[in-house]
């Protein structure tokens with residue numbers, strides 16, 4: 001058992017949200033009951049995940065995508081009001097960590113995706129140093145890397161192959177980080193992996209010769225919240241379960 005404050009301190013101490021300029025508040029977003037025994041983690045605080053966490057008897061839910069983002073008008077109506085109502089009615093605390101959860105060197109989304117591909121970052125790049133870059137461990141091509149992602153994540157990926165140059169440096173940044181493609185190229189990447197692709201990146205890949213692989217926003221961010229929640233649950237003696245709500249995007 002832990003108090004809400006102990007759980008918040010453990011998460012904040014691990015992820016250090018004060019180091020980031022983020023698009024929404026990190027930490028406790030919705031306050032529920034003051035004591036926590038069961039922790040559930042997931043990627044996005046969707047209605048489906050909230051309902052699953054309530055059914056699981058969760059006292060706290062830890063996610064990567066919380067409820068509140070810059071630019072929202074602040075009204076708790078419609079779908080957003082419904083999500084908050086379900087959390088509050090069940091007394092479930094909602095913790096959300098966005099960029100700090102991408103960035104953590106061992107437990108974050110980038111580190112955990114890299115682990116599943118046998119990639120270890122030896123440098124960072126891009127805005128707030130969120131991008132990871134490292135040396136390709138074996139003789140790989142963008143095609144073999146794409147195959148590896150398909151089997152690791154169990155889903156289709158989009159590959160724009162580049163110019164066939166030898167693959168020495170692999171850069172990656174989970175989620176909707178297609179805007180990190182140019183910084184990745186500038187950092188010396190021979191291929192870049194992220195969750196999503198937009199129209200311009202296909203042309204950039206062809207014109208700059210650097211491969212681009214989009215493996216799904218949700219799929220690329222499936223591992224960080226689970227790793228962080230497992231870590232803090234072990235530290236505080238909480239039970240933990242990760243619930244994956246499938247998302248094709």
Ligand SMILES: [Zn+2]
Nearest residue numbers: 065175176221
């Ligand atoms: Zn994301």
